[in-house]
Amino acid sequence: MKRAERLEWWNIAFTISIVAVMGAVLGNSQTMKTAWVEDTLGLIPPAVFLVAIRFERRGADGGFPFGYARVHSLAFLIAAVALCGVGLFLLRDAISTLLTREHATVAGIDLFGREIWLGWLMIAAQTYAIIPPLIIGRLEQPLARRLQDEVLFTDSKMNKANWQTGAAGIVGIIGLGLGWWWADAAAAAFISLGIVADGWRALRVATAELVDGTPRALGCTGPDEEAGLLIRKLEAQYPGADIRLRETGRYIHAEVRGVTPDARQDLEALWPGDPKRSWRLAQLSFVPPDQEP
Known part of the structure; x- marks a missing residue:
């Protein structure tokens, strides 16, 4: 920087x-x-x-x-x-x-x-x-x-x-x-x-x-590759959950809906790409089934 x-x-x-x-x-x-x-x-x-x-x-x-x-x-x-x-x-x-x-x-x-x-x-x-x-x-x-x-x-x-x-x-x-x-x-x-x-x-x-769209690839309107990998990893870890990602500046915020987390999550371990870029995943939040609108 x-x-x-x-x-x-x-x-x-x-x-x-x-x-x-x-x-x-x-x-x-x-x-x-x-x-x-x-x-x-x-x-x-x-x-x-x-x-x-x-x-x-x-x-x-x-x-x-x-x-x-x-x-x-x-x-x-x-x-x-x-x-x-x-x-x-x-x-x-x-x-x-x-x-x-x-x-x-x-x-x-x-x-x-x-x-x-x-x-x-x-x-x-x-x-x-x-x-x-x-x-x-x-x-x-x-x-x-x-x-x-x-x-x-x-x-x-x-x-x-x-x-x-x-x-x-x-x-x-x-x-x-x-x-x-x-x-x-x-x-x-x-x-x-x-x-x-x-x-x-x-x-x-x-x-x-x-407007909280899905993260886009740098410099173009197509989907971000790292965001796609993160969605697939979260879907595999939480089958049936609704996975939502949004981009805030350079950071990604992930939301898992319909699931109650069973343990504390390590954001660095969840990052599917280059470990040096794990800083992009700034937040992971959960919305349990009984709290979904």
């Missing part, structure tokens, strides 16, 4: 520098505008991750007797809504430009007494914008899986989208230089589609988590 926090602080620092560099050379390019907005959005996942971790460490208190584990789920929802909303806005903007056949231009600027095409500076800025997300995104993936952290995993996906945006942006700018008026808006639309797809996927998972 400490390593993930340090990485997210580096992520924020590099993202701020990228936003500043990109903002200095925006011009009239639709691709540059879309890429700049996406890079700015890239600040949301690491910021909400760091805030959520601070709350999660507080533990239970009088006002929140079950602790702050769900803050992680709320942070995930915030990141997902931001991705979806802004992605749809940028997609609408790009499609509108294509339909109205608006011709963007990239003018020349005076630099140290010489006039150069602004597109060269845009390409240089996009090239710089590719490098940090490519490295940080790859470093985040194994940490997200080890911590079962949806926000961190979403951030790694966001970084992947950012460096792909940089590559698409370079193509769009070169297209403008070659006189292809549609290349700029087409590249922006392609980038926007990626943002919307990532945001929609994250929104579905975040919503399911907040």
Whole structure:
């Protein structure tokens, strides 16, 4: 967790520098505008991750007797809504430009007494914008899986989208230089589609988590493999019982209905997967037959 926090602080620092560099050379390019907005959005996942971790460490208190584990789920929802909303806005903007056949231009600027095409500076800025997300995104993936952290995993996906945006942006700018008026808006639309797809996927998972849905696999809407193994193990140990699992942030809460436990349960021993990940099973509760609604 400490390593993930340090990485997210580096992520924020590099993202701020990228936003500043990109903002200095925006011009009239639709691709540059879309890429700049996406890079700015890239600040949301690491910021909400760091805030959520601070709350999660507080533990239970009088006002929140079950602790702050769900803050992680709320942070995930915030990141997902931001991705979806802004992605749809940028997609609408790009499609509108294509339909109205608006011709963007990239003018020349005076630099140290010489006039150069602004597109060269845009390409240089996009090239710089590719490098940090490519490295940080790859470093985040194994940490997200080890911590079962949806926000961190979403951030790694966001970084992947950012460096792909940089590559698409370079193509769009070169297209403008070659006189292809549609290349700029087409590249922006392609980038926007990626943002919307990532945001929609994250929104579905975040919503399911907040309404006590069955635990989902990290980064997708399918069932979690470890949760499936846990259900089968509990069903074998308590035949005929109704087994229910829900996810609270990175943790799993299990409920066995219609059974009275015959002995104290060892949560680590019950965990069916890697023993190093047994921390995911945070609670096991029982509802005896005579207490079922």
